[in-house]
Amino acid sequence: MAIPKDVRIDLSPEDIPKRWYNLAADIGELKPPLNPGTREPAKPEDFDPIFCKEIIRQEGSTERYVDIPEEVRDSLIYLNRPAPLQRAYRLEKHLKTPAKIFYKREDMSPLGSHKGNTALAQAYYNAEAGVHTLTTETGAGQWGTALAMVSNLFDIDTTVFMVKGSYIAKPLRKTIINTYGATIHASPSAQTEFGRKILKEHPETSGSLGIAISEACEVAAKDENTCYSLGSVLNHVMLHQSVIGLETMQQLEIAEVEPDYVIACAGGGSNFAGLTFPMIGEKIRGRGFENTEFIAVEPDAAPSLTKGEFKYDFGDTAGFTPLLMMYTLGSEFVPPSIHAGGLRYHGMSPLVSAAYDMDMVSARSYDQTETFAAGLLMARTEGIIPAPESCHALKAAIDVALECKERNEEKSIVFGLSGHGLLDLYGYEQYLEGTLPSSAKL
Ligand SMILES: *Cc1c(COP(=O)(O)O)cnc(C)c1O
Numbered sequence: 196m197a198i199p200k201d202v203r204i205d206l207s208p209e210d211i212p213k214r215w216y217n218l219a220a221d222i223g224e225l226k227p228p229l230n231p232g233t234r235e236p237a238k239p240e241d242f243d244p245i246f247c248k249e250i251i252r253q254e255g256s257t258e259r260y261v262d263i264p265e266e267v268r269d270s271l272i273y274l275n276r277p278a279p280l281q282r283a284y285r286l287e288k289h290l291k292t293p294a295k296i297f298y299k300r301e302d303m304s305p306l307g308s309h310k311g312n313t314a315l316a317q318a319y320y321n322a323e324a325g326v327h328t329l330t331t332e333t334g335a336g337q338w339g340t341a342l343a344m345v346s347n348l349f350d351i352d353t354t355v356f357m358v359k360g361s362y363i364a365k366p367l368r369k370t371i372i373n374t375y376g377a378t379i380h381a382s383p384s385a386q387t388e389f390g391r392k393i394l395k396e397h398p399e400t401s402g403s404l405g406i407a408i409s410e411a412c413e414v415a416a417k418d419e420n421t422c423y424s425l426g427s428v429l430n431h432v433m434l435h436q437s438v439i440g441l442e443t444m445q446q447l448e449i450a451e452v453e454p455d456y457v458i459a460c461a462g463g464g465s466n467f468a469g470l471t472f473p474m475i476g477e478k479i480r481g482r483g484f485e486n487t488e489f490i491a492v493e494p495d496a497a498p499s500l501t502k503g504e505f506k507y508d509f510g511d512t513a514g515f516t517p518l519l520m521m522y523t524l525g526s527e528f529v530p531p532s533i534h535a536g537g538l539r540y541h542g543m544s545p546l547v548s549a550a551y552d553m554d555m556v557s558a559r560s561y562d563q564t565e566t567f568a569a570g571l572l573m574a575r576t577e578g579i580i581p582a583p584e585s586c587h588a589l590k591a592a593i594d595v596a597l598e599c600k601e602r603n604e605e606k607s608i609v610f611g612l613s614g615h616g617l618l619d620l621y622g623y624e625q626y627l628e629g630t631l632p633s634s635a636k637l
Pocket residue numbers: 307308309310337338426427428460461462463464465466467537538582584585613614615
């Protein structure tokens with residue numbers, strides 16, 4: 196059984212993209228964010244208290260391509276870019292599917308996830324603007340870790356508000372974030388007015404991303420040289436993550452594959468957007484990917500695309516952020532504590548939401564028990580333990596591969612392995628012991 200030569204497609208550092216791709220250029224008119232006070236379209240100045248100028252400019256940009264600053268491009272090498280595109284050959288054999296399954300390896304970053312791609316760009320622009328401190332929220336801890344790490348490259352201090360449920364469940368995340376030199380608080384915290392209010396009203400709460408965002412924004416708004424940094428959802432984050440898909444397109448060209456399915460998990464939507472948007476852009480412009488289906492995968496516990504409503508809603512719980520036109524479960528919805536903490540968000544990126552609304556993208560959702568079963572299979576065939584979030588994309592890829600088997604179709608599937616699960620072994624432990632609760636029981 197010879198291993199095929201497309202088992203791993205590597206690029207060299209010169210192949211790191213020179214510009215990011217922006218789907219806002221090709222998707223048509225988007226509904227603008229609204230000022231939370233007046234409910235009128237937000238003006239760029241409305242974002243001044245929390246974001247630096249270049250980030251605000253990118254957020255509203257409809258340019259198709261944005262040059263990646265040389266310093267950012269060079270620093271992407273620290274994150275082990277370009278990331279390999281690998282073929283899950285042993286998984287295919289195990290499934291006895293005629294389909295080819297490729298996966299894009301964001302797990303190779305020293306941070307263990309894709310989040311560093313935007314953290315780097317955001318830290319760079321803030322440092323350029325003279326910002327000395329960045330505040331942020333984190334769910335499972337991946338985003339806080341990413342921002343804490345890259346802050347060192349640009350001499351910035353970082354303060355992280357981590358959702359209390361995860362803070363307690365994943366104590367080593369705090370250690371990692373502290374090791375990188377950042378400050379971390381369990382949210383809701385006594386550090387902010389909003390945190391104190393929530394603690395008073397709901398002393399037992401396990402917190403939520405929405406609450407943590409409110410706390411981080413409150414701190415940023417109070418100091419001129421402190422800005423807020425968001426790890427997903429917003430347009431500029433989708434832009435920075437496009438390196439994933441731009442690299443993947445080069446790799447698919449080398450493999451001479453035009454995928455039938457491109458699949459990624461979606462929490463706020465950034466790894467999904469990063470992988471798929473450059474291809475969706477080509478499809479819209481009639482330059483390929485005509486028959487490719489793009490599938491976003493979410494947890495049953497936070498099904499914003501599959502069960503949410505497309506409407507204006509706040510990005511946070513307090514209602515500090517502008518209203519975004521997105522698929523949402525309501526900004527007060529607190530998703531149950533599933534292990535895939537990065538997917539526990541009430542809304543979805545406005546760009547991903549628009550693409551879904553236009554039927555450019557489809558969506559599925561899964562219970563966490565079935566996603567961990569998929570993770571185990573990946574570990575035992577490919578040797579990689581995927582992040583609980585990535586297990587959602589993997590589960591969908593396996594299901595599609597099995598559908599191909601039934602129809603005896605030699606299709607090709609690409610899924611995003613957004614991160615590894617070596618820092619999230621509690622979920623695997625529960626699964627192995629048979630005590631992992633179904634999402635419906637949380
Ligand atoms: C944060 C995270 C996600 C979800 O966030 P998106 O913005 O939807 O990509 C997915 N996978 C991993 C490993 C994460 O850390």
